[in-house]
Amino acid sequence: MPETKPVLMQGNEACAEGAISAGVRFYAGYPITPSTEIAERMAARLPGLGGVFIQMEDEIASMAAVIGASIGGKRTLTATSGPGFSLKQENIGYAVMAEIPCVIVNVQRMGPSTGVPTAPSQGDVMQARWGTHGDHPIIVFSPASVYETYYLTIAAVNLSQKLRQPVILLLDEVIGHMREKVFIPEDSKLMVEKASDKVPADYKPYDEKGLTPLVPFGFGHYYHVTGLFHDQYGFPTGDPLQVERAQDRIHAKLDKYRDEVVLTNYIGHKEPRVVIVTYGCTVRSARAVIKKAYWQNRQPAGLLSLQTLWPFPAKEIETLAKQADVILVPEMNMGQIVGEVERHVKGEAEVIPINRYDGEMISPDQISEKMGRWLS
Amino acid sequence: MAVIESSTQDYLRTKKLPHIWCPGCGNGIVTAALIRAIERADYDQSDVVIVSGIGCSSRAAGYLNFNTLHTTHGRALAFATGLKMARPELKLFVIMGDGDCSAIGGNHFIHSARRNLDLNAVVVNNHIYGMTGGQHSPLTPTGKKATTAPGGTLEREFNLLDLAKGAGATFGARGTAAQPRQLEQLIARGANHKGFSVIEALSPCPIAYGRKNKLGGAVDMLRDMKDSSISVERAAGMEEADLKDKKITGVIYNYDVPEYAEVYYRSIGKD
Numbered sequence: 001m002p003e004t005k006p007v008l009m010q011g012n013e014a015c016a017e018g019a020i021s022a023g024v025r026f027y028a029g030y031p032i033t034p035s036t037e038i039a040e041r042m043a044a045r046l047p048g049l050g051g052v053f054i055q056m057e058d059e060i061a062s063m064a065a066v067i068g069a070s071i072g073g074k075r076t077l078t079a080t081s082g083p084g085f086s087l088k089q090e091n092i093g094y095a096v097m098a099e100i101p102c103v104i105v106n107v108q109r110m111g112p113s114t115g116v117p118t119a120p121s122q123g124d125v126m127q128a129r130w131g132t133h134g135d136h137p138i139i140v141f142s143p144a145s146v147y148e149t150y151y152l153t154i155a156a157v158n159l160s161q162k163l164r165q166p167v168i169l170l171l172d173e174v175i176g177h178m179r180e181k182v183f184i185p186e187d188s189k190l191m192v193e194k195a196s197d198k199v200p201a202d203y204k205p206y207d208e209k210g211l212t213p214l215v216p217f218g219f220g221h222y223y224h225v226t227g228l229f230h231d232q233y234g235f236p237t238g239d240p241l242q243v244e245r246a247q248d249r250i251h252a253k254l255d256k257y258r259d260e261v262v263l264t265n266y267i268g269h270k271e272p273r274v275v276i277v278t279y280g281c282t283v284r285s286a287r288a289v290i291k292k293a294y295w296q297n298r299q300p301a302g303l304l305s306l307q308t309l310w311p312f313p314a315k316e317i318e319t320l321a322k323q324a325d326v327i328l329v330p331e332m333n334m335g336q337i338v339g340e341v342e343r344h345v346k347g348e349a350e351v352i353p354i355n356r357y358d359g360e361m362i363s364p365d366q367i368s369e370k371m372g373r374w375l376s
Numbered sequence: 377m378a379v380i381e382s383s384t385q386d387y388l389r390t391k392k393l394p395h396i397w398c399p400g401c402g403n404g405i406v407t408a409a410l411i412r413a414i415e416r417a418d419y420d421q422s423d424v425v426i427v428s429g430i431g432c433s434s435r436a437a438g439y440l441n442f443n444t445l446h447t448t449h450g451r452a453l454a455f456a457t458g459l460k461m462a463r464p465e466l467k468l469f470v471i472m473g474d475g476d477c478s479a480i481g482g483n484h485f486i487h488s489a490r491r492n493l494d495l496n497a498v499v500v501n502n503h504i505y506g507m508t509g510g511q512h513s514p515l516t517p518t519g520k521k522a523t524t525a526p527g528g529t530l531e532r533e534f535n536l537l538d539l540a541k542g543a544g545a546t547f548g549a550r551g552t553a554a555q556p557r558q559l560e561q562l563i564a565r566g567a568n569h570k571g572f573s574v575i576e577a578l579s580p581c582p583i584a585y586g587r588k589n590k591l592g593g594a595v596d597m598l599r600d601m602k603d604s605s606i607s608v609e610r611a612a613g614m615e616e617a618d619l620k621d622k623k624i625t626g627v628i629y630n631y632d633v634p635e636y637a638e639v640y641y642r643s644i645g646k647d
Contacts, residue, residue, distance in 0.1 A: 026462055047644040052461045057487035061454035064447065064484075068427075068458025071445060072466070076458075094448050217443035217459065218466050220422040222389075224438055226446035235392060235438060236446075 009182045011175040012079075014146045015105055016041035017184055018153030019077045023192040024103070025051030026074035028065035030058055030084060033117045034173045035107035038079035059087035063104070067091060070100045071225060073216030075157055075192075079105035083114060085124060085131070092166055093132030094227045098234075099164040099206065099250065101214065103156045106168060107176040108280075110359050119359030120173035122280055122332040128168050129310045135247065137254045139167040139261055140310040144283035146180035152263075152307060154191045159261060163253050164214055170309065172332070174281035174361060204232040208249065254311055264313045268294045268302025274374045275324045277317065277341055279306040281361060282330050288364040289371060299375045309337065314344045321348040326374045330354035330362045387411045387421070389441050396435055398506075400586075400594025402553030402579030406500050407436045409556050409577070410469060413563035414442075419467050427456040429481060431473035432507045433500035433579075450481030453488045453497065460493050464637040467567070468494075474501040475513035478534050482514070489543035492571045493636045498563060499536060499574060502581035510584030521588045537628050540574045546631040547573035550624060553580060554602035558625065565627060570635045578605075578623060 009017070016038050019027075027042040039055070046053040052069065056062040059080055066076040080088060085106040095102050106128065110121035124131075128140045141156055143149040149171065156167040185191065203221040205212060215221050224234035229243045237243065254261055268275070268290050276286040283305040293301040304320060306313055320327065327349050329338040338353040345351050354370055356362045388411070397403045414424055424442040428434035430449035437444040443466075447455045456470050477485050477499045488495060504522060505511040512522035512529040515536060519528040537548040547569040551559035559577055566573035580586060580597035591597050601623075608626035611619055641647045 026458070028458055050644060050646050052640070054457070054461055056454065056457070057483050060451060061457070061484055061487070064451040064454035065458030065461070068445070068455035068460075069462035070458075071455075072459045072462030074462045090448055091451065216463070217425055217445075218422055218463060222421075222441050222443060224444045224446065226438070227448055228446070235389075 004184055004186050006181045006183055008179050009146055010037060010177060010179050011143070011146045011149045011171060012037035012107065012177065013041050014150040014182050015079070015153050015169065015171065016045065018150040019103065019157060020045055020049065021185065021191040022154040022157035023075045024077045024157055025049060026066065026069040026076040027052070027078065028054045028056050028062040028069070028076070029078050030056055030062050030080065032059075032081045032084045034109055034176050035079045035081045035105060037176070038105060038107075059084040060091065063088040063091035066102045067095050067098075067100050070102050071214070071217055075101070075161065077103040077105065077157070079107065081107045082109050082111045082124060085127065089131040093134065093136060095166040096132070096136045096138065096250065097227050098225050099214070100166070100225070101160040101164050102166050103153070103160055104166060104168045105171060107171040107173060109173050116359045118173070120281065120332060120361060121357070121359065122172055122282065123336070123357070124170060125309060125331070125333065125336040128170050137165065137251045138310050139165060139254065139308070140170050141167065141263070141307055142170045142279040142309050143175055143307065144280055144305055145175065146178060147182050148307065149175060150182055150184070155263070158192070162211075163257060164211065165253060170280070172280045205234055206230060206232045206246070208232055208245065211253065258311065261308060262311060262313050262316070263307035264316050265305045265307065266302060269300045271300060272302035272324050273300040274326045274328065274371055275302045275304055275320050276328045276330065276367060276371070277304045277306065277320070278330050279309055279337065282332060285362050285364045286330060286367055289367045292368070293371065293375065301371065301375060306337070312340045312344070317341055317344040321345040324349050326350045326352060328352050328354055328367065328370055330367050332356050332362060384408050384411045387414070387441050389439055392439050395439055397432060398583045400580065400582040401432070402502065402581070403433045403436060403500060405553040405556050406433065406498065406559065406577045406579055407439065409560040410436075410471070410498060410563055411440070412560045413567060414469070416560070416564045417467070417567045423465065423467050425459065425466050425468045426471065427452045427459070427468060428471040429473065429476035431476045431505070433473045434471055434476060436471050450476055450479070451484060452476070453481060453484040453495065456495050457488065457491070457493055460495055461637060461640070464494075464641065468496065469567075470495055470497045472497065472499050473506070474499065474503060474515035474536075475505045478514045478536060478539070486539070486543035488572055489540045489545035489574070491636045492544065492546055492633055494570055495572055496563070496566045497572070497574045499576050500579050501536065501576050502579045502585060504581050504585035506581050506584045510588055520585075522585075523588070536576050537574060541629055545574050546571040546633045548628045549574070549626065550576045550578070550628060552578040552601045552605050552623070552625060554598040555605070555625065562627065569630065571633055
């Protein structure tokens, strides 16, 4: 792919640029620290591309506007942070239920509530999974660098379109505000994966047989869109059989495309005794630890970074648990993903949480101190 | 009785009937008036979008054979804003109930009025939350009873059209289910208006509101609605004291202000 010379860019800006490269031409949002730069970048960029930027009256409206624009056929994105992410939950659930593609960025800050607005945190991992009510499928990515933010945003937009499923990008304040070198491809059209445009005359937007593309409003298909359980044409139903089938179908989408959805990256020893499992900005501290332990000292250590948090990379963890004696799980919260790790390790390795929740990053020392004990 | 000539049936999803509304409900009358207004405007069926919120009247979207979007409670206008900005050529009608529009959706309502996108809001005002069984809304008149105001609500009510006007709405009209011809004309005029239009449609809820307040059956309620309404033209020559208990119907205000999608697309060189 043709690339320009490197540019120095903030994570939030890279997110906006990734969205634009992936064809996003509609942004609705509301100002909130530390995500505001995404809105500012979109406000500056979209009009020149013939797109729409709109600052809505609140977070709820931003989420609603994005869904409305998606039904109109636009690729859409909205960005927010903790408190705003809480407000968006209802309509995120609507997008899941009605299978409307959209991307929601949450640049995590320290909570609960207003918390420490400018301090980093990874406290929204479980909210991203279960923030909206009811059983529902969700895709959540968490980038560990500015470069990864750019590419994961593109992946989020394309997957969202393909699976007709909202995708959440869980940045943290460190990644959002950090400046790093990024290569932005020259021809952004390369980044837009087009959905199939073959539509049968009897268009079923919720075809039981499998994924159908969303035909936007205004093309003569008079289907219905609702947050109620619905039949293949979108009309409300309370029939237990249809309800169960619809629930199974929206969950099965993610299982079927699991290999495209679940992204992880392993570095380190081939037969590790100790593995660090982490995500987001904490990957950076973990990488420094592995650099020393494995690349310099050849100790049996490794790092599994999770680009995808949800659906949880269960298979990858199960494989690791068979090899490693110890799995360290550093995260900037009181322990959220660690429970999920334990669930899939099933006692085959020792799982040790490393937590920090004072608004500061986990340092490499904090990790290596725990790790040292198992490698000596 | 005059028969209203219409091909209403053409735009109904008759297979989805019977509807969920109670006997005597005004939602059917308002929905039929909406269909005839759309017919009058002579739009392409495929360009017409019905957006609705949550509540009894919002279920109308499911019965209408257009592009239909049944959203979340209070958020219909916010969904509509996104869709209209994305696809300004589409013709959007937004059906909301009084609680949906003025309570949980109040913020979206005033900002839609301010922004002046070409959306046609049809607010079915039956003074009550019907679907949940009769709780008071911001449009329940002071003193009227509801399940959550067993002794009569102590709160003051909004004047919906004044609220919209204060927020910058450029077209405001009021009609009633008792006068469906006029209501149809008002919705049609709102549709022709370039900008945000609000049509308040007073509508009877004999089950959840009428019964609690001893207002009689549907026919009594419709008759009272008709008797207590007065056209804006007639009201113009009357004293304020004589209008105290009257509902003024017709086009209450109509201003010519640049429409937002046009302003936006012109600003980016795509008009």
